[in-house]
Amino acid sequence: MKKENTIRTLLGVTQQELAMLLGVSRSQCAMFETGKRDLPLTAKQLLAEMLAYVQSTESTAKTARDASLYSNQQQLERLLLENEYQQLLVARKIAAATKKQEAHWRFLKLAEFLNARDSGKQATTGLPTAIVGKASKALEAPLSDLLTEQRHRHEILVLEKLLLESKLRKLL
Numbered sequence: 001m002k003k004e005n006t007i008r009t010l011l012g013v014t015q016q017e018l019a020m021l022l023g024v025s026r027s028q029c030a031m032f033e034t035g036k037r038d039l040p041l042t043a044k045q046l047l048a049e050m051l052a053y054v055q056s057t058e059s060t061a062k063t064a065r066d067a068s069l070y071s072n073q074q075q076l077e078r079l080l081l082e083n084e085y086q087q088l089l090v091a092r093k094i095a096a097a098t099k100k101q102e103a104h105w106r107f108l109k110l111a112e113f114l115n116a117r118d119s120g121k122q123a124t125t126g127l128p129t130a131i132v133g134k135a136s137k138a139l140e141a142p143l144s145d146l147l148t149e150q151r152h153r154h155e156i157l158v159l160e161k162l163l164l165e166s167k168l169r170k171l172l
Helices: 007-011 015-022 026-034 041-119 127-140 143-171
Strands: none
Touching: 007 015, 007 041, 015 026, 015 041, 041 143
């Protein structure tokens, strides 16, 4: 039956490679692994040094992985904060565009009222015509496109936030 943590597994080498590293034959290495034969003293010393080095670098690598995870966590937290900030900015832009669009609609309604009121009368001033022209130009402004674009941006930011939170939970 095979042992899970054999020396070769710890070193990550094949039986032939281990034998070459230790300066012994493959059959001598195989007999050492099964406990039927001993290795020469120099080979044992070399094996002990290699195992000590690999195990010490594993603990160093684990520390590096832990530091990397901490760094990833910090980066995700920074991205989450940036996402929240961007959401606030987009929400402000949406509110401003909505307010401006509502003002344009009210202005257009005023122009329609003045135009209907003066349609039966002989207009003495060009004021209603000027207001209608100004209202028409105001409606040509791409506010609805801007509003739609900002709403899509907000939806994307919400989805991004969910993704970042999910990745953060996986790290913890």
